[in-house]
Amino acid sequence: MTDERRRRPGGRTARVTAAVRAATVAALTEHGWNGLAVEDVAARAGVNKTTIYRRWGGRDALVADILLAAADQRIAPPDTGTLRGDLVAFVRQVRDALVAPANRALMSTLAGGGHDSSLAELGRRYWAARFARARPMVERAVARGELAADVDADALIVRVVGPVWFGVFGPRTDVDDAFVEDCVEIVLRGTATQAGNSSVHPEKSNP
Amino acid sequence: MTDERRRRPGGRTARVTAAVRAATVAALTEHGWNGLAVEDVAARAGVNKTTIYRRWGGRDALVADILLAAADQRIAPPDTGTLRGDLVAFVRQVRDALVAPANRALMSTLAGGGHDSSLAELGRRYWAARFARARPMVERAVARGELAADVDADALIVRVVGPVWFGVFGPRTDVDDAFVEDCVEIVLRGTATQAGNSSVHPEKSNP
Numbered sequence: 176m177t178d179e180r181r182r183r184p185g186g187r188t189a190r191v192t193a194a195v196r197a198a199t200v201a202a203l204t205e206h207g208w209n210g211l212a213v214e215d216v217a218a219r220a221g222v223n224k225t226t227i228y229r230r231w232g233g234r235d236a237l238v239a240d241i242l243l244a245a246a247d248q249r250i251a252p253p254d255t256g257t258l259r260g261d262l263v264a265f266v267r268q269v270r271d272a273l274v275a276p277a278n279r280a281l282m283s284t285l286a287g288g289g290h291d292s293s294l295a296e297l298g299r300r301y302w303a304a305r306f307a308r309a310r311p312m313v314e315r316a317v318a319r320g321e322l323a324a325d326v327d328a329d330a331l332i333v334r335v336v337g338p339v340w341f342g343v344f345g346p347r348t349d350v351d352d353a354f355v356e357d358c359v360e361i362v363l364r365g366t367a368t369q370a371g372n373s374s375v376h377p378e379k380s381n382p
Numbered sequence: 383m384t385d386e387r388r389r390r391p392g393g394r395t396a397r398v399t400a401a402v403r404a405a406t407v408a409a410l411t412e413h414g415w416n417g418l419a420v421e422d423v424a425a426r427a428g429v430n431k432t433t434i435y436r437r438w439g440g441r442d443a444l445v446a447d448i449l450l451a452a453a454d455q456r457i458a459p460p461d462t463g464t465l466r467g468d469l470v471a472f473v474r475q476v477r478d479a480l481v482a483p484a485n486r487a488l489m490s491t492l493a494g495g496g497h498d499s500s501l502a503e504l505g506r507r508y509w510a511a512r513f514a515r516a517r518p519m520v521e522r523a524v525a526r527g528e529l530a531a532d533v534d535a536d537a538l539i540v541r542v543v544g545p546v547w548f549g550v551f552g553p554r555t556d557v558d559d560a561f562v563e564d565c566v567e568i569v570l571r572g573t574a575t576q577a578g579n580s581s582v583h584p585e586k587s588n589p
Contacts, residue, residue: 207414283493286486286551302553333555334568337545344493345547346509348540361541365572 194220195227196244199237204280208294213237235293242281242301245272252308258316262335262359265312269336270350273343282344306332326366334362401427402434403451406444411487415501420444442500449488449508452479459515465523469542469566472519476543477557480550489551513539533573541569 198219202211211234217224231237253264272278285298306329313328338358342348405426409418418441424431438444460471479485492505513536520535545565549555 205416207416209412209414210416279493283490286490286493306553329555330561333549333553334545334565337548338541340552341544341547342540346513346540354537358541361572362568365568
């Protein structure tokens with residue numbers, strides 16, 4: 176984990192946080208959600224398990240901490256001045272995050288959690304935070320006149336992110352920059368055509 | 383699992399196969415890939431573990447058997463006479479399969495298997511079989527003149543399936559029939575527009 180607590184940079188709190196987060200991802204990668212044990216995380220991080228229980232509360236909270244820190248900080252919402260530019264930058268950031276092994280473990284843990292209510296609740300919080308961070312790209316495009324006001328922002332985000340997400344976690348498609356640009360281009364043009372060329376004006380910008 | 387061996391319908395082989403497949407999915411859902419044990423599967427299915435080792439060989443082969451049977455049989459490639467009709471029917475079938483809890487466990491097992499070479503090999507075989515089954519939809523569209531001959535069939539499939547796959551495994555989007563139809567519509571129109579209206583002719587059909 177590159178993210179660390181800000182209030183005591185380099186201090187013991189930051190070191191413990193970073194060590195515990197890294198240990199959680201390593202344990203999750205090796206044993207999966209069902210085999211994730213606080214004792215194992217503590218041993219890997221070189222801390223006492225009571226430190227983890229006191230600061231985080233348990234394994235749900237450990238994974239929640241990593242996911243929500245990632246949702247807040249790892250993928251900053253781009254603001255390039257055009258919807259196309261924002262979406263291409265955004266989907267590239269998502270792609271770069273997804274191909275990291277730690278994120279593969281975290282995302283597949285969330286994806287498999289349909290039967291586990293604490294994981295399902297974690298997933299709801301994680302995705303709500305992610306979409307709240309992404310939605311302003313669409314809202315700015317509406318304000319600039321690039322999109323109709325009644326556009327479904329979340330559906331648009333799902334359509335541009337979906338092929339990359341599926342490509343990485345499913346068939347391991349080569350999701351290079353050209354693939355990402357095509358994803359955004361096709362969805363924007365398809366959306367514009369579907370709405371009789373009135374809902375998307377990708378050339379217009381207001382920097 | 384609804385799929386059963388054909389050569390002895392209703393016989394002991396078919397019953398054992400169905401019981402072992404169901405037990406494998408149940409064990410995978412409860413314990414994940416890392417906790418999947420042949421002993422546990424055998425106990426759930428009411429068979430001796432030597433039966434499983436003799437017929438399947440081990441836990442990799444158990445999961446491979448289920449996945450490849452699903453790839454072959456659960457999702458038959460549609461042939462409606464138009465590319466749009468085929469893709470809408472196909473993505474609906476994918477959606478219906480994905481929302482089943484058993485498939486959530488199987489897919490998240492595959493998705494998380496980046497660090498596990500036997501799982502990665504299983505994933506390669508599974509996705510190769512799935513794309514081989516889907517590709518003829520695109521090839522027929524090329525033969526009918528609906529798509530340019532140089533279209534990237536796999537990329538087209540990733541683009542129409544991706545939003546549904548991400549929606550189900552990520553933010554749990556409501557992937558209803560209207561969402562599926564919009565996915566196909568937007569990708570086909572976006573692809574046509576991108577290629578100067580020459581690569582997709584969605585209205586043309588040859589039933």
